[in-house]
Amino acid sequence: DAGVTQSPTHLIKTRGQQVTLRCSPISGHKSVSWYQQVLGQGPQFIFQYYEKEERGRGNFPDRFSARQFPNYSSELNVNALLLGDSALYLCASSLDTTDTQYFGPGTRLTVL
C-alpha cells in the first residue's frame, strides 16, 4: 500500500507570496494532520482534520489555513510568507483523530 504522499517535494518562494502544499493520506485514513519542523527542532502541530472538519489547531497565525477534501486529501495554505516560515512541512494521516499517525516525506519550503 502507498504511504502518505506530499507535493511538491521542494518549494522556493519570496517574502509576501502565498503557497499551497498538498497531502494524500494512506488509503482508508480519514484524518490528516499538518506539522511544521524547523531545523534542529521536533515537529510542531499546525492543524488536524477529520471527515473534512477541523478538529484541532496549533499556535500558528491566521496566515496559515487548511482544508480537507471529500477524498480525504488535504491542502495547507500559507499567506504573506515570512522568512521564518522556512521549514519542512509534514503531513500525517491516521484512521481517526486518536489513532497512530503516519508521516509523509514532507515539503521543504524555503522563503527568500
Add this chain to the structure above:
Amino acid sequence: AQSVSQHNHHVILSEAASLELGCNYSYGGTVNLFWYVQYPGQHLQLLLKYFSGDPLVKGIKGFEAEFIKSKFSFNLRKPSVQWSDTAEYFCAVRGLNQAGTALIFGKGTTLSVSS
C-alpha cells in the same frame, strides 16, 4: 500545556553499545506515547507506541520503551546498537481527555553510531 523533554541532544556510541534515550512529558491525564525515528534522507517512521496495558513496549529493530507513569517518563532502549541505527529520534505524547489530539514532540536526539 503539554510539553516533552528529551534530555540528550546528541549521543555518540560504538557498535554493540547499549542505548537509552530519555523522554519526560508534562501532562496530568491519560496519554498515548510514541517514539519516531528519522533515518538520514528518510521520513519520520514509527518505532513503537504505548496506548495502554503492559508498560514495557517492544518496537521494530529491537527497540523497546518503558512507560513509568509515576515519573512521567517513556525512555527508549536498545541492548546493542548497530551502525544502521544512526538517526534522529523523537519522543511524542498525545494527551487524551482534552480538546484536540495533536502530537507534541520533543526536540529530538541525534544518535551517531560508529562502526
